[in-house]
Amino acid sequence: MTNEHEWLPHLEDAIPKSAYGKKLSMYTIALEAWRRGIAVKFYRVEDPEENKSRIRYSLSYQGREHKFESSRGDLLTQEAYDVCDDKDLTKQYLSKAGIPVPEGRRFTEDAADEEIVDYTQTLGDPVVLKPISENGGKGVFADIRDAEDMRKALIHVRQELNYRDVIVEKHVTGEEFRIFIVGHEIIGAVNRTPAHIVGDGISSIGELIDKKNKEKRGNPNLFKSAIEIDKELLNTIQSKNYTLNSIPESGHRIFLRNKSSVSMGGDPNDVTNRVTSQMKDLATKSYKSIPGLDLCGLDMIVDEENDSGTIIEVNTKPMLGLHLFPVKGSARDVTAPIIDYYFPETIDMEKTNLYFDFDSVLEPLKSRSTDMVEVTSPPLGRLYTQRYIVSGRVQGVGYRKWIRKQALQHQLHGYTKNKKDGKVVVVVAGSNESDVRAFKDICAQGPEKAQVEKVKAKEWEKPVKMGFEIKKESSSKKRLKELEKQLQKEKNDKKKIARERSALDQEKKATKQKLKALEEEKESLQQEYMALRNSRVWRYTRPLRNISSMTKRS
Amino acid sequence: MKSDQAVWLPHLSGKVVSEALGHELCAYAVALEGWRRGLTLKWYTKDAEPFQNMMTWHVDAPGKLFSLSSEERTHYFFRTRGDRVSNEAVTIGADKERTKDVLAKAGVPVPEGNRFSADVSIDDISNEVSATIGFPVVVKPIDGSFGRGVMTNIQTIKALKKALKYIRNQLHFADVLVERYVPGDEYRFYVAGDRVAGAIKRIPANVVGDGINAIETLIASKNDERKHNPRLISCPIQIDEEVRRFIQKQGYTLASIPEEGERVFLREKSNISLGGDPVDVTDDMHPAIKQTAVDAVKAVPALYHGGVDLIIDENKPPQNAAIIIELNPTAQIGSLLYPMQGHARDIPAAIIDDYFPETKRMGAEKSTFYFGFNRVLEPLQNNSSIMTKVSPVHTTKVYAKKYTVSGDVQDIHYHRRLRDQALTDQLHGFINNLDNGDIEVVLAGGDQEQLDRFQALLMGSEVEHINTEDWLQPVKIGFDIQSDPNKITDEMNKMKQEKIQLEKEKSRAEHQYLKYQQSRSWKLTLPLRKVLNYIKRR
CATH class of the missing domain: 3.30.70.100 (Alpha-Beta Plaits)
Structure with a gap:
């Protein structure tokens, strides 16, 4: 699998573990800016709603500052944000510009579940049910085929998840592309295949899942999106007459889920070259139809047969890792165009190939001793x-x-x-x-x-x-163990130093005592000397001493 | 030493400044005062833009450059000196002769004296001095600091020539200053906001006899006591030739045992760095003397605040008892914060009052939180950042409790859970494992109710009993748990520093031992010792 993708050389080995997962968009945008000599500050803000603190960052160049939250920058207008946040409103804007969207409608919280079920019948199956505003595919039910399923889904979404406002729309069949656009330009596209494994004729499904998860842990974007073996997954493979112990034939691909979202173990693959000029036109038109967008991730169900597509969603804070670290295909540099867009004066800047120590920048923010850190600027130009x-x-x-x-x-x-x-x-x-x-x-x-x-x-x-x-020599595999070992080592070191310290203290005391003894000896000598001088022996031995010195001289 | 007569500021206890001993002490104390009043505090490396035009030195290691901002404005600081002080004022302060010129012009009393450059011969200097200034005199190199090469109370031409030769040939300072020797004691005042914020008398290194121990032992135990003083920890009394000679003049050796209550001075110089004792005298100073110090600071354009060194002759009337000998725009204030006798004076508060007068009222009701200096400086130390901003604490009132929890409670996961919850609730404090298996949990926050809610979280199936009491000491922000790598690293660093200090002391002792063996008196007595042995044997 490892050879199926080609990542960007300037990001290779440049992503610290602390930037894996949720902080990936933040780190990669900041890195791109930093490499051009743009000042980067990370800061902490309190989120009183969830009683949590979150890390944001700002980029500034020659007195101009832009603030970011993950991949969302401050050039996105509030209006555009509001339009994209409300899926029904998004559809209204798109439709007005003549862009195909799935047929359907919105229901507010006072609509009864039965009213929604009735409406569903008029659409014909299959349908999709989703909350009006959500993130990361939570609460989205695709491919609902009968009234009973609809009722179950409604209870789950509206009561258990507490999303009262929902959209019901026709399920458009086809492959879904995520198209990344910044400043009218299409930079890349990925699709997402549901969690799957490919047999090698030797390993069991369980083993293949483990192997796949290991690969995911090495992917900065999929680090935390392992394929979890849960009831749903077991049901799926059971329906295909497998168990975890079955050994699939070599080259045989088995899908483990129906949902393709990355958080459920799906794989992003680069499909930029499959986006036709028709589809590009459609994407650009969609981008333009919502005024005030800076960048977005467009979700399009493509109809390759008719060379067209349907737009189902516009995301204002897209995950950049999908494009930077695909499982298959070439990575697309989505960060450089973002910085080009925000700081056009730095387009031609010669970038450094260094990266910064994200861990030590994050550490004091996490321990809450500081709430803002400005990263040291690198020497400019390639090293x-x-x-x-x-x-x-x-x-x-x-x-x-x-x-x-x-x-x-x-x-x-x-x-x-x-x-x-x-x-x-x-x-x-x-x-x-x-x-x-x-x-x-x-x-x-x-x-x-x-x-x-x-x-x-x-x-x-x-x-x-x-x-x-x-x-340190060891691999990143068992980080926790390593940390614990380090802790033990530090404890031992501490003891060692304590021992050395007390040994030193004793040595010092011994030396001082020696010194003191020496001085005492000197003092008693002096006293003896004085006593001697005055004694008769001294006077009597004088001739003798004179003689002995004379003999020495001669 | 914190003797019984000394009262330090409770909000600047030894624990609060324990991560900022040595050269960072002053900066930390001033920064902390501003931060506690709710000003925004940022620390910088020397490469940071705002400090490019400010006169600074020894700033390779971070911890001396910071800024404080209110909503209206920002002030930058190098140690205790803020940006109101002009570079010109700093230049004047660094040059003793220029200081004297400026002060004399403003009518502030300074010692009479002359400056001699390299081209004036030692004979010419001596002649001119005896003709114009007259003896006794003080000789000092112009660029010296920490009392190096300063020789006082020189009585004769011969002694003057010897001193000049020593300064020029041994210490290699060509430019010298010869002043009339002014009798009296040495004082350090700190002036801010047109008033004397604190004053200490500097008493030269000394020990007080107990009738039992020798001078050397008394010095060792005094040094042990000095280790408990955040300012004096880095300034032990060192036994050197100067000390030996000085006590010899008084008829003592290191082995002599002074009588009980007898004070034996070990040096003439009173510098704290040479083992001198700081003693608070703020309330004893006559207003006229205080006015002289204030006038001295006012005499230098754009100085506003700083240290003033004076000699005060108690035998004279206060109006002309004081003579200014030095101004320090970047003064150390540690000796005023941690005197060996008397009351500590809150110099940091006086400085912040001067820069942010609108926060004066807050000075009295500020929080007693403090921040971990090492953790804040870490990204600057490893050069990954050029600026860090210390997290603010949005409260002035602090509620703090100590819970002693017994049961099977030393599980690290339990501690981690408590820490995460404390951080989420914006509570500060720490957990300590006790040897008997209990734990101590200290929690502090601005909201009494929140603290009470947290107490419920302490309860777990393994908890047998919780004892609650109020906690009155300052609390470090964040939440430390034992076996936290950070904490162990902190402790280890501290021990490493102590180890380095010990190594130094040891090599110093060894050096002394060697020197002693090779010293002339020892060599001279060698034949004598041989003769004695010879005679003894016969």
Whole structure:
């Protein structure tokens, strides 16, 4: 599966774990801006309604500031937001511009369920029931085929989920595309296939789900959207005469759910090349029909046979990760056009290939000690990067610490880490190519205790985190365990330091005592000396002393 | 040392400033005062735009540059000095001779003296000094600080020449200042808002005998006590040649045992950094003397506030008892906040009153919350950010309770759950594991009812008993639980610092030991010791 997609090189390895999932749109937009030299601030706002605090960010360039919440920027007008938030209103705007929308109507909270069921019959099945305003597919029931199903769905949506205002509309069959538009331009499109696995002739369905989930955890966008084995999923596979232990044939694809939403384990795949010029016209017309939009994610049911489509929704805060990290196909750079749109004066800016330390920016915001942090600006322009592999006696001799000091002194960015085979990897990036190349000699030198045998140099294209980091060896797999280990280590270190401290304290006291003893000795000597001087022995031995000094001289 | 005679400010207890000892103490105290009054507080790295035109130094590590803003305006600060103070005023303060010129012109008393540049020979200086100023005199290098190279009470031409040679040849300061020696004690005043906000007398390093312990032991125990003082922790009395010589003059060695109640001075210089004792004297100062200090600050254009060093001769009438010897636009205020005797003076409040007079009223009813300095500075320290803004606390009234919870209650998940709830409810505090298996939960917030609601959440199936009492100490914002990596890291950093300090002390002791062995007296007595041994053997 891993080879079925092609992601953007400038985002490869540039997404810290803390940016995976919900914060992905925020991080990637901020990163794009930051790389152009736009000042980025993250701040915390309290949401009194849900009694939670949320992180927002602002971008500013030459005195002009724009505020963002996830992928929603402040150039989106309140009117446009309100239109898209109300699905019925969206349809009215679209229809007025002659854009095909599903037939249907809205019911307010005073409409009785039976009234809605009656209306459904006039539409003919299948139908869709959805709340007037919702996010992420919650409470959407597609493909309702009879009155009984409709009644059940209404109870669930209107009473259990408490969405009183609903829309009932004709279910338009066909594939659904998510089309991303910013400033009249279509940047990319994805479809979403429902959660599924593909057999390999060896593994069971259960094992294939595990494998698929592992892949999802490595995808910054799907990190938290694992396929969950629940009643619905078991029912689905049962209806296809499988159990979790069945072993599907190699290449045989089995869908595990009917719903295609990403949060239910669906896969986004890039389909930009399948968007025809007819469909593009339709998308652009839709975008224009709602005044005040900056960017949006358009949901279109496509009718490839007739080269047309039906618009079912306009999202003002679309997930960018769908386009940046598709499961299949090429990633589309949706962040650059957003920044182009908000800060057109930075279009031609030469971007750095660094990325910033999102964790340490987020940490004080999360612990609530700060409520605003401004990210340090990077050096502008692309940095030249090399990767050195150092072999010899380089582990356990303070090599990485020493390298870090050298790198910082030379104002180079990058990291170093131990390899399992005893070698050390050093990645350095700097604006001056010769500095980066010359660092090979520094690697070859190493600290006093190290014995470097060989340094192998390699070009390195991946982005590098600003600053210089000593990376821990282990993989990101078991983060919690690692953290706990780290905690234990810190505790041990603490004890060790406490021991060292008390040992030092004792040594200090011992030295002081020695010093004191010495002084006492001196003092008693002086007293003895005085006593002696006055004593007769001294006077009597004078001739003797004179003689002995004379003999020494002679 | 916090002796029985010292009263510190409860809202600036040693615990509150424990993360800001050393050079960041003053900045933290001023910033905290503004933040507690509801002003917006931001910390910066030196690369931040607003500080490019402000005179600052030693700012590679963050924790000295900050801003405070009200809705109307923002003021930037470098340690205790705010942006009302002009760079010109800072330049004047850094140059003792210019300070004197400016003060003398304004009619503020300064010691009579002359400045000599590198091209004036030592002989010429000596001749001119004896002809114009007269003895005794004080000699100091012009660019010196912390009392380095300052020599006082020089009585003769010969001693003057020796001192000049030492400053020029050993310390390599070419430009020197020779002043008339003014007898009297040294004081540090802090002037803000046209009044003296606090005054301390600086008493040179000393110990008081108990009739049992030797001077060296007394110094060690005094240093231990100084470790409990946030200002003095970084300034132990160091036993060096100067101390040895100084007590020798009085007929003592380090091994001498002073009588009970006898005070033995260890140095002539009174600098706090050299082991001097700060003693609050604010209420004892005559208004005329205070006026002299205020006049001194007013004499420098756009200075407004700062430290004033004076010598006061008690034998003179107050009107002309004080002489100004130095102005410090970027003064340290730690000794005024943590005196060894007397009352602490709230200098941070005086500074904030001056910059944000509209918050003066709030000064009295501000919250006693404080913020974790390390955590706020962390993103600046690792250079990932150039500015952080400290979370505000939107309350002046603080309700705080301590719950001692017994039962099987040391489960980390239980603690995490409580923390998450506390953070959501905007309550602050911490959980501590006690050795007997109980836990201490301290909670603080602006709403009494919310606190009561939280108490119900403490109850769980494993809880046997909860004991509730009021909590009166300041509370750090956020919520720390034990085994929190952050907290352990904090503790470890603290221990590391102590370790470094100990290493320093140890190497200092070793150095002394070596030096002593190689010292002349020891070498000189070597033949003597040999002879003695020889005689003894016979």
